[in-house]
Amino acid sequence: MKEIFVVLGMARSGTSAITRGLKTLGIELSDEFSQNSNEWNPKGIWEDKDIVYHINRRVAQRLGDTWMSVHLMDDLCRNNEALIDLKHQAIELLTQRMNHLSAWAFKDPRTSRILPFWQEVFQALSLDENYIIALRNPLAVAYSWQKVSGADLEVGLLQWLTHLIPAIENTVGKKRVVVSYDLMLENARLQLERIQHQLAIATITDTAEMNHYANRYLDKQLHHYEYNETDLISHPVAAIAPVCAHLYTLLMRLARDEVTFDSSEFSSAWQQVKQEFAAVYPMYGYINSLLKRNKELERELRSMRRAWHWKLVYPFRIVDEFIRSIRRSARRNRRVEKTYGA
Numbered sequence: 001m002k003e004i005f006v007v008l009g010m011a012r013s014g015t016s017a018i019t020r021g022l023k024t025l026g027i028e029l030s031d032e033f034s035q036n037s038n039e040w041n042p043k044g045i046w047e048d049k050d051i052v053y054h055i056n057r058r059v060a061q062r063l064g065d066t067w068m069s070v071h072l073m074d075d076l077c078r079n080n081e082a083l084i085d086l087k088h089q090a091i092e093l094l095t096q097r098m099n100h101l102s103a104w105a106f107k108d109p110r111t112s113r114i115l116p117f118w119q120e121v122f123q124a125l126s127l128d129e130n131y132i133i134a135l136r137n138p139l140a141v142a143y144s145w146q147k148v149s150g151a152d153l154e155v156g157l158l159q160w161l162t163h164l165i166p167a168i169e170n171t172v173g174k175k176r177v178v179v180s181y182d183l184m185l186e187n188a189r190l191q192l193e194r195i196q197h198q199l200a201i202a203t204i205t206d207t208a209e210m211n212h213y214a215n216r217y218l219d220k221q222l223h224h225y226e227y228n229e230t231d232l233i234s235h236p237v238a239a240i241a242p243v244c245a246h247l248y249t250l251l252m253r254l255a256r257d258e259v260t261f262d263s264s265e266f267s268s269a270w271q272q273v274k275q276e277f278a279a280v281y282p283m284y285g286y287i288n289s290l291l292k293r294n295k296e297l298e299r300e301l302r303s304m305r306r307a308w309h310w311k312l313v314y315p316f317r318i319v320d321e322f323i324r325s326i327r328r329s330a331r332r333n334r335r336v337e338k339t340y341g342a
Helices: 015-025 049-062 081-097 109-124 138-149 153-169 181-186 188-198 207-217 229-234 236-240 243-255 264-305 308-312 314-340
Strands: 003-008 103-107 128-135 175-180
Touching: 003 015, 003 109, 015 103, 015 128, 015 181, 015 188, 015 207, 049 081, 049 109, 081 103, 081 109, 103 109, 109 153, 128 153, 128 243, 138 153, 138 229, 138 236, 138 243, 153 236, 153 243, 153 264, 175 181, 175 188, 175 243, 181 188, 188 207, 229 236, 229 243, 236 314, 243 264
Parallel strands: 003 103, 003 128, 128 175
Antiparallel strands: none
16 A cells, blocks of 8 residues: 655644655655745755645635634535545646655645545545644744744734644544654654654665755754743743643643553543633634735735825835834734733
8 A cells, every 4th residue: 555644734833844854764755846945944845836736725715715814624625525626636646646656745734724635535545644743832833934924923823723733633543643843953863763663664764865864954053933831831922822832732742752642641631622722713713704804905905006106105105114114013012011911
């Protein structure tokens, strides 16, 4: 049986670095993977462009999902007739990618949120499923995501939850392993050995490739926004979603091999996390509607800015925007202090 390896997790969680690490274990990434670097991923993004743009993005569009959404999409993805043609395209794409391969891997952060769609594809192809769940402190993720996207820290925390919770819930009974990005940077060889052991990867490890990955590919200087569990609990913005700290603590115990997915200790803690999340989830729907409304207003504003009279006063707006940005920053800081009692 052919094996598929899927890296799950929120953007800015080390998914690119972890995906690249799979190559050292003999898992093919294929020539179709984008190794192109960019400002945010100078060592490469390691994403399949066809999966990202031709499948995942179109699935999201059909389901009315956007990059800033904070709602769960599991039920929308299951047996949805509106996605049948995309499912056939995904089956054909994976058939091509794995034609001459026994094992293949891919990643795209959005996959975590539409995983039931892909699992129907895997089942249609009779693939043996393997999941690597990338973990990083949600506060660090939120700060990094804010720098990339401009999203508020609160949105980043909520999005972290709506990526990690379905990644755990929808992989029950599957081969899976939680890998901490921070622990990978500390000891890449140990983490790769964990992946190999827990997923029962039988391929021969390329020692030279592993040395290159550990000593040259991974670069701690590119690792910004370092926070520990105490920071996550004490940071004022974390008050928007206390469940983040509870889930992160639980998943770090998995990443450190202190508990296992099959243990009663994990099952009990996981049920508590789900109950806590379910109690506040209705609020996420309202937040999601506000984010969509804000996006629509931004589109209208961009349309206005293309008008000739808007361009005519461009120099004056630059000065005005600079002054406003200073005021916005000050208001943002005051809002955080007032809202969360910092």
